[in-house]
Amino acid sequence: MAHLLRGKQAGIQRDFSAGLDPQLFATDEVARYGINSQISALAYDPVQSLLAVGTNDTQFGGGQIYVFGQSRVSVVLPLPRKSSVKSIQFVVDKIVCVDSKNELSVFSLESSRILSTYTPPGSVTALLTDPTLDFALVGLQNGEIVASDLDRQHPAPLRIPNLWRQQYPKSRLTSVTTLAFHPRDIGSLLIGYNAGAVIYSFKVDKATKFFQYELPPGAPGGDSDPTASSIRRYPRLTQAIWHPTGTFVLTGHEDSSLVAWDPKDGRKVLARTIQDVNVDEPGGAAAIRGATPGTFALKCPLFRMAWCSKENQDDTGLLIAGGTPTTSIEKGLTFIDLGQTPNYTTSSWQILSQYFEKPKRQHTLPTPPNAEVVDFCLIPRRSPHYAGSHDPIAVIALLASGELVTLSFPSGHAINPTNQLHVSMSYVHPFINRIDLAFLERTRWLGMVENRSKGPPILKGGAEAKHSMMRYANRNILQAAHADGTVRMWDLGHGDEIENQKMIQIDMARAVGRSDSVDISKMSMAGATGELAVGLRTGEVAIFRWGHNKDYGKDILHVEARGFGLESIKDRAEPSVKEGLLPLTMFEGQGHVTALKMSDVGFAAAGFQHGTLVVIDLRGPAVIYQAGLDELGNQSKRGTFRRSNSQAQTNAEWPTCIEFGVMSLESDDYSSILLFVGTNLGRLATFKLLPESNGGYAVKFVGSSALEDRIITIAPIDAELGDPAEATQSAVAGLREGRKVNGVILVVTTSGVKIFRPPAAKGAHKTFDEVFCDSAAVVRYQAAGYALLGLFGDGAAKIYSIPALKQIASTNVRHILDVRRFAEAVVTPTGDIIGWTGPSEIALLNVWGTGSDLTRSLDKLLNIEALIPPRPTISNVQWMTGTLHVTPADMDALIGGPNRPPSKRMVEQRRAEEEQQRAMKRSATAGSSSGEKEDEGYWAYMQRQMQERTQNLNIMGDSMDKVEESSSNWADDVNKFVSKQKKKAVMGFVGSKLGF
Secondary structure, eight states: OHHHHHHHHHTOOSOTTTTOOGGGOBOEEEEEEEOSSOEEEEEEETTTTEEEEEEOOBTTBOOEEEEEOSTTOEEEEEOSSSOOEEEEEEETTEEEEEETTSOEEEEETTTSSEEEEEOOSSOEEEEEEOTTOSEEEEEETTSOEEEEETTTTEEEEEEEOOHHHHHOTTSOOOOEEEEEEOSSOTTEEEEEESSOEEEEETTTTEEEEEEOOOBOTTOOTTOSOGGGGGSOBOOOEEEEEEOTTSSOEEEEETTSOEEEEOTTTOOEEEEEOSSOBOTTSTTOOOOOBOSSTTOBOOBOOEEEEEEEEOSSTTEEEEEEEEOSBTTOSOOOEEEEEEEEOOOTTTOOHHHHHHHHHSOSEEEEEOOSTTOOEEEEEEEESSOOOGGGTBSEEEEEEEETTSOEEEEETTTOOBOOOTTTSOGGGGGBTTBEEEEEEEEEOHHHHHTOOOEEOOOSOSOOOOBOOOOOOOTTSOEEEEEEEETTSEEEEEEOOSSSOOSOOOOEEEEHHHHHTOSSSOOEEEEEEOTTTOOEEEEETTSEEEEEEEEEOTTTTOOOOOOOOEETTEEEOGGGSOTTEEEEEEEEEEEEOSSOEEEEEEOTTSEEEEEETTSEEEEEETTTTEEEEEEEGGGGGGGOOSOOSSOOOHHHHHSOOOEEEEEEEEEEOTTOSSEEEEEEEEETTSEEEEEEEEEOTTSOEEEEEEEEEEOSSOEEEEEEEETTTOOBOBOOHHHHHHHTTTOOOOEEEEEEESSEEEEEOTTTOOOEEEEOSSSOEEEEEEEEETTTEEEEEEEETTSEEEEEETTTOOEEEEEEOTTTSOGGGGGGOEEOTTSEEEEEEETTEEEEEESBSOSOBOOOOOOBOOOTTOOOOOOOOOOHHHHHTTOOOOOHHHHHHHHHOTTOOOOHHHHHHHHHHHHHHHHHHHHHHHHHHHHHHTTOOHHHHHHHHHHHHHHHHHHHHHHHHTHHHHHHHHHHHHHHHHHHHHHHHHHHHHHHHHTO
16 A cells, blocks of 8 residues: 555656556667677688687686677677687688687678587697688697588598607607698698697698707706706797798797798708897806896796788788786887898898898887787788788787787887777777766767777778667767776667767876876766766866867877866867867866766766765856765755664765756745755755856755665656656756746665655655665656666666556566676666676666567678689799699698589689679670661561571581590690699709709
């Protein structure tokens, strides 16, 4: 019976939830944004212009592959089993993945589905593919190499034994660490074992060269420990790569040594580290000193190496992750610019050694301090060949923390991911600390397109699926605060077509004038004006407003200008932003910002941990009110339903929730702008904003009411219509006309909810049973009515009627959202719930759905018109000196066997070429005979058809007569080909002996 009396107690005569039925309450999972788990692998395809991101299997989510394209193009490929992604590579229209269960999975870019899986006979330690091959080579822990036919979806007959064990039978267990095709000769394979490297030739089916790195006693090597140099050592190999033209081979070792080899005769050219050279000679480089006297610094292992080249393949450099001292603060990526490669034929051995000993230049691509790069992905301009390192424009670095950093190459300047990468990538670029949501007017958001200087786009592939368009709905604009002090804003959508897909970014660190201690605690954006307020834990509140940057392209010094309690920060706008959200003014408070609200009518209010409340009028701008909550204690009015006690009075009190509204107070016969402030101790303070004769406003405290616990939501409601009684521009304009709003406020605490007329009247109250409420808001379903939607500690989303506060329905969402972060979730007026599913992923739910999962993407990834450029081949000099040219078609026979039919890709390509030729012939024939056919009569047409029929029959007869002649000619051609090949083999042998 209690719920029947709550309406009268609250002063509401209508049931605003009369049209809501429990059957309407069914949660749809509309979309997910972010990365579900820690990133483990990256891959980029310059032909399709797509980026793939693989994740680990953790408590927050299973391993899966994200494929990102232009704008909002995104597809998620789940693994067939619960496992982590170890390696991913693009192969034409497929993605090949090796997971932690040693299973090789092949996904289709065309259908965005899995095609096949293959479990090799052993633990997978290396994966190699090539854009021109339909095979994947898999290196195993036992040192063997097997192949999988990606086109036929079954194992290939190729099997390469453990070549190192064959050469060194007494060696310990050797596993394959890396695999690499020769950049120009696909018939040569560089195999990296943990004991050394081997060049394997498919042409002769055997190993041609072996490379083993040996350190004699006294040689320091890459180790920092001087005591280890007294013995002979064989540092384990971690990676082996080719020079972009195949002139050299480089091996990286676990002691941070970089060793260059001559692949022709197997000799060592030079051994060095990032800091020193000739580390393989006794009495070489000294140990690096540690942080204290008498100690030495250890070095990070070599995580990854890439031999990059410019447009000219001979102009090269080494990009290295790792290999730096652990005591170094700036770890970053090391780039050794080697410059132009010397001519191998005419250069002396000394010149070849100096090429590595004295590089052109060396510098570090900076990353955040103490952030260690464990992997990276290069972004080439066009070519997918040269191991993906030809003429790169950028590099995406993966940090040990799981975050990403995008840098220009080779300069190392930080690339802003805003409008360059997918919005989901921004969740780890860097991590997001806090989110908030603004319900922005559609027309306002369409006009907020940031004009920021940026380089060429990184992702241009894919095509978005079409969705329904909601032209009359406000937009869900997400504000994401990152660990580096940046805030990015973008349209989360309602599962509909997003018209303005661009992101907006502000730099809070630049706005406050420092780069450290920029921890954002609160954000608030005005839905009508787009103005943004951001508060820090150090007490600063900065306000941003949309506008044109008059100092665009200029990095000017800040000139301190204070007035009316604020500091102007207009000159701290980012030089690269021509139009966008620009810094306006800043307030410096005490203690971190605990509550913040930006209104639609030009006011901003902020609460601080020390109990201070500040109100700012943006028309000045000026501070029009500043006082502590303890100063309001003696002015509290009657009507509280909880008796204050001495413990509550002695506890520290600070604002936790702020809201603006327009309504009439209990004792007034007119409406005014009201400010409601809720605190952590459950007190609700009410203020009036009254106009003054000078055109400004004054803030007046009118009373307070005491509730039971911390206030989390304040919702002003029109008591007659049920609509929100917020301080909108239209509501404030109505005050000039004498419009009166009979309103109440709905206040939600962690333990209950109360509806009453402010400032201190009695009203309806309900206590939540056993569980606490973490987040709540008043929501509306079309024209059916309003209700209170809340997220509770038991993992349920519950909806209550207004004003009866009777539970209508409940559903469990703990299988989707992280219950521990319910307090950070946001509930929108349309019934959307934005909550965290893990450390770097959010989910968008809608409670007025059908209980469906709508997260599967229908975006298209594959562009069939994007053609792979031909693979680089050997030079004329190499061909003349006897190097046998092996084509990708030859590799199909060598790996797949002689009986393997043409692949589906080859058949489709041949069919397309034939169709194109037929179309060209038809167009040529139609063009030549169109003039003759215009005046052709019926009998002339019949005569022409008979002539063509006779000609075709004669042609077929001639063809049959020539079959025997063609067969004999073919046999003669075969004999000539065999003789020619024998002659080439002899000439090649003689040429090699003569030094040609």
